[in-house]
Amino acid sequence: MTNSDSDDRLVWRREGLPFNAFGASLRRRFGGRVQRVSIDAGFTCPNVDGAVAKGGCNFCDNRSFSPSRRVRLKRVGEQLQSGIESVRRRYGHVQGFLAYFQPATNTYAPVDQLEEVFRMALNWDEDIVGLAIGTRPDCVPDSVLELAQSMAADHYVSLEFGMQTMHQPGLDWMNRAHTHDHMINAIDRSRDRGFECCVHIILGIPGETHAMMMETADEVARLGFDAIKLHNLYAVQGTPLGEQVSAGNVQMMQRNDYVSTLVDFLERIPPTTVVERISGDAPPKYLIAPQWCLEKSSLKRQIESEFKTRGTQQGARYKPPTPLAKDRPRPEDNTPPSIRSQIDVRGRLPVLKMER
Numbered sequence: 633m634t635n636s637d638s639d640d641r642l643v644w645r646r647e648g649l650p651f652n653a654f655g656a657s658l659r660r661r662f663g664g665r666v667q668r669v670s671i672d673a674g675f676t677c678p679n680v681d682g683a684v685a686k687g688g689c690n691f692c693d694n695r696s697f698s699p700s701r702r703v704r705l706k707r708v709g710e711q712l713q714s715g716i717e718s719v720r721r722r723y724g725h726v727q728g729f730l731a732y733f734q735p736a737t738n739t740y741a742p743v744d745q746l747e748e749v750f751r752m753a754l755n756w757d758e759d760i761v762g763l764a765i766g767t768r769p770d771c772v773p774d775s776v777l778e779l780a781q782s783m784a785a786d787h788y789v790s791l792e793f794g795m796q797t798m799h800q801p802g803l804d805w806m807n808r809a810h811t812h813d814h815m816i817n818a819i820d821r822s823r824d825r826g827f828e829c830c831v832h833i834i835l836g837i838p839g840e841t842h843a844m845m846m847e848t849a850d851e852v853a854r855l856g857f858d859a860i861k862l863h864n865l866y867a868v869q870g871t872p873l874g875e876q877v878s879a880g881n882v883q884m885m886q887r888n889d890y891v892s893t894l895v896d897f898l899e900r901i902p903p904t905t906v907v908e909r910i911s912g913d914a915p916p917k918y919l920i921a922p923q924w925c926l927e928k929s930s931l932k933r934q935i936e937s938e939f940k941t942r943g944t945q946q947g948a949r950y951k952p953p954t955p956l957a958k959d960r961p962r963p964e965d966n967t968p969p970s971i972r973s974q975i976d977v978r979g980r981l982p983v984l985k986m987e988r
C-alpha cells in the first residue's frame with residue numbers, strides 16, 4: 633500500500649467519486665452527519681465602514697452592516713439554539729454542528745471580543761464540534777491567527793478567506809479593496825497552526841478569460857488550502873452588481889460554460905482539498921441572475937456527469953508544487969494599519985459594544 637492509498641483524505645477517490653465533497657469528509661471525520669448553523673454576530677466589514685473602502689464588494693448585499701451594529705452575544709445564542717433545533721427537526725439524529733459565522737467580516741473586532749463570541753459559540757451545546765469563520769485576507773493579523781490556533785487545539789476551526797481571484801483587475805472590478813498579496817501573506821502566516829484554511833473563489837468575473845481562471849486554479853493549488861468554496865458570479869437585489877445586470881451591462885456565465893470551467897478548475901486542485909461548494913446560493917426571491925444556479929441538484933448531476941464523460945476526477949491535472957522548506961520563517965504580517973487598529977486593541981470598540 634502506498635502513502636496515497638492509506639491517506640484518509642483520498643478515500644473519496646478510491647470510492648470512485650468525482651470530487652472530495654465536504655459532507656462526506658465531515659462524516660468520515662466525526663463519524664456521522666455534521667451540519668452548519670449560520671450565525672450573524674453583527675460584525676461589519678472594513679470594506680464597508682471606510683477602514684479600507686466604502687460601499688463593499690459589488691456583489692455583496694451589505695445594507696444591513698453599519699457602524700452602529702453590535703456584537704450580540706444573546707442573539708448569537710438564540711441563533712445557535714434555533715438553528716440546532718431546526719436541523720434536528722429536519723434530519724433527526726445529527727452527530728455534530730459547526731457554528732458558521734457567515735455574513736460580514738467575522739474577524740473584524742477587538743481580539744478579546746472575538747474570543748468571547750467564538751468561545752461562547754463553542755460552549756453553547758455539547759454537540760457543537762467547531763467553528764467556520766468567514767473573513768477577508770487583509771483582516772487576519774497574527775493576534776487573530778493565534779486565537780484561531782488556540783481554539784483549534786481542541787475543536788475543528790476553519791478560517792474562510794475570500795480570495796475570489798488572483799487577478800487584480802477582477803479584484804478591482806468587484807471593489808474588494810485588497811490585493812492578492814494579502815491572500816499570499818495570510819495563508820503563509822496561517823499554515824501549520826492546526827486550523828483549516830478554506831478559500832472562496834468566483835468563476836465568471838467579467839474580463840477574466842478561461843486561461844485566467846485556470847491561473848487562479850493553479851494558484852489555489854500552489855497555496856495549499858485545505859478546502860475550497862467555488863461558485864459562479866451571481867447577482868442579488870440591493871447590490872451594485874444587481875443594478876448592472878438588470879440594466880444589461882454585465883453578462884453572467886452560461887450554465888454549460890460554468891460546468892465545464894468548474895470541472896477544469898477542480899481537475900487542477902489537489903485531491904486532498906475538500907470541496908465545500910460547487911455553485912452559487914441565494915434565496916430565490918433575491919436572486920436576479922443567473923436563474924440556473926437555483927437548480928442545485930440538476931447542476932450537481934451535470935457536474936458529476938461531466939467528470940464521468942471525461943473519465944477524470946478532482947486533481948487529475950494537479951501538479952504538486954515544490955514543497956516549502958519546513959523551517960521557513962513566517963512572513964511579516966501585512967494587515968493594513970487601519971484594520972489592525974480595530975483588532976489589536978484591548979477592550980471593546982464603541983461601535984462594537986457587546987449586548988446581552
Ligand code: SF4
Nearest residue numbers: 677688689692736737
Ligand atoms: S469583504 Fe465580504 S463582507 Fe465585506 S463587502 Fe466584501 S463580500 Fe461583503
